[in-house]
Amino acid sequence: MPERKAYSQAFNTGRYEKVTGLFGKYDNVRRLWEDQITSIFLRPHLNNLVDYKKKRLERLRILDLGCGAADGYDLIMGVTTKDPGIYEYVTAAITDDMLKRYVGVDVNEDLLRQAREYLGDNSKTEFIQADLTQGLPPEILRDQAPFDFYFSSYGTLSHFHHDECVKIFCDICEHTSEYALVMADWLGRYSYEWQDLWHEPADREVFMDYRISYIFPEEERGEANITSFPLRLMSRDEVMSIINEASRICGVDIKPLAFFDRSLFVGRHLETGDYNRHPLKHRSTVNSLFEHYVRTDLERLLTDYQPRPGFDHLNTFFESFFMCCNTLVTHTISLLSGYDAQSGEFSETPEIQPYYPPPLKEAMHSMKRVIKGVGWLEWGDVRANVIEPHLGFSLRKMEMDLQTGSGFGHGLVGIFEIRK
Numbered sequence: 001m002p003e004r005k006a007y008s009q010a011f012n013t014g015r016y017e018k019v020t021g022l023f024g025k026y027d028n029v030r031r032l033w034e035d036q037i038t039s040i041f042l043r044p045h046l047n048n049l050v051d052y053k054k055k056r057l058e059r060l061r062i063l064d065l066g067c068g069a070a071d072g073y074d075l076i077m078g079v080t081t082k083d084p085g086i087y088e089y090v091t092a093a094i095t096d097d098m099l100k101r102y103v104g105v106d107v108n109e110d111l112l113r114q115a116r117e118y119l120g121d122n123s124k125t126e127f128i129q130a131d132l133t134q135g136l137p138p139e140i141l142r143d144q145a146p147f148d149f150y151f152s153s154y155g156t157l158s159h160f161h162h163d164e165c166v167k168i169f170c171d172i173c174e175h176t177s178e179y180a181l182v183m184a185d186w187l188g189r190y191s192y193e194w195q196d197l198w199h200e201p202a203d204r205e206v207f208m209d210y211r212i213s214y215i216f217p218e219e220e221r222g223e224a225n226i227t228s229f230p231l232r233l234m235s236r237d238e239v240m241s242i243i244n245e246a247s248r249i250c251g252v253d254i255k256p257l258a259f260f261d262r263s264l265f266v267g268r269h270l271e272t273g274d275y276n277r278h279p280l281k282h283r284s285t286v287n288s289l290f291e292h293y294v295r296t297d298l299e300r301l302l303t304d305y306q307p308r309p310g311f312d313h314l315n316t317f318f319e320s321f322f323m324c325c326n327t328l329v330t331h332t333i334s335l336l337s338g339y340d341a342q343s344g345e346f347s348e349t350p351e352i353q354p355y356y357p358p359p360l361k362e363a364m365h366s367m368k369r370v371i372k373g374v375g376w377l378e379w380g381d382v383r384a385n386v387i388e389p390h391l392g393f394s395l396r397k398m399e400m401d402l403q404t405g406s407g408f409g410h411g412l413v414g415i416f417e418i419r420k
Contacts (some may be wrong), residue, residue, distance in 0.1 A: 066156030067104030
């Protein structure tokens with residue numbers, strides 16, 4: 001299978017190791033932007049599930065579909081119960097004593113070997129090599145008790161056709177008990193990353209030839225023989241078509257709880273230019289924002305959005321979104337240039353227009369308060385270590401608030417509940 005070859009190829013570069021920083025699969029953006037956005041949207045529904053299980057004096061069983069190197073385990077166990085105050089000591093939504101079993105399923109043995117090495121000492125975890133093309137594998141349906149949370153992340157379900165996704169959801173409905181939470185993750189159909197593919201007909205399945213080219217340094221991408229494999233691009237309407245069909249076939253209510261777009265501003269392929277002839281350096285620049293003792297050229301965050309003729313509704317959304325991001329960045333640059341560290345005051349303050357969207361106004365006020373509050377510090381490189389990370393978090397918050405959950409980001413995520 002080309003998928004196995006592609007992921008093994010990426011694994012063998014060494015850039016799939018669970019390290020952090022400016023490069024690799026687990027870069028700063030992955031940990032501090034993408035995983036956190038997923039966690040924040042998931043939080044209220046996971047909290048409800050935990051409360052449900054506690055009232056029944058039961059612990060949670062989790063099935064991770066397409067687990068890779070146990071990425072889902074880190075994400076799920078890292079979800080917090082709420083946004084913490086400055087004093088509170090944060091507790092996880094799922095504490096160790098509430099987890100009964102985590103089972104990961106993936107087709108790639110290299111990634112499963114990495115997962116076993118990573119969590120091999122945890123007796124609550126188990127990993128199974130299986131292909132999900134025919135639905136949940138027999139060793140799950142036959143040998144495993146029902147799970148409480150069926151989870152997939154980072155485009156896992158984009159590997160499958162419509163009927164195959166319907167079968168996966170039907171198997172989940174059959175396998176679960178009276179109540180379960182499901183999180184399903186596809187590639188968004190209308191991400192700016194693959195603007196060159198927007199023209200594909202909306203009434204048929206569209207699979208792109210996906211390349212894990214982002215894992216290679218820019219200078220090696222043209223020379224590397226990078227294996228491609230098909231991944232399906234999805235809109236919310238297409239997801240709901242799958243959900244409604246599975247619900248009808250199984251006679252089980254599958255209720256959508258939330259949809260969200262992930263990585264509009266920092267999608268990995270914004271930089272490669274593989275599917276958009278107007279590449280942007282957003283991800284590497286935001287990685288720099290989050291890196292300690294590294295100062296960032298903030299002008300690299302500015303976007304000259306290039307509309308695609310014939311897609312007015314998409315162009316309108318992205319034009320507005322990137323203009324909001326540009327306005328926040330230029331506002332921050334102006335604040336930094338006008339701040340006097342001796343007096344702790346600004347020589348001038350950029351004007352915030354009353355017609356700006358509320359998320360933009362909130363972010364602009366936030367940046368001013370942070371710079372005024374810490375800009376006078378003379379040690380610890382306050383710009384690199386406090387102000388720039390906060391700009392990253394502000395851009396992340398705006399992405400969360402301005403997205404529509406329609407398939408405009410790198411990822412389109414749906415959260416559902418099943419009741420029998």
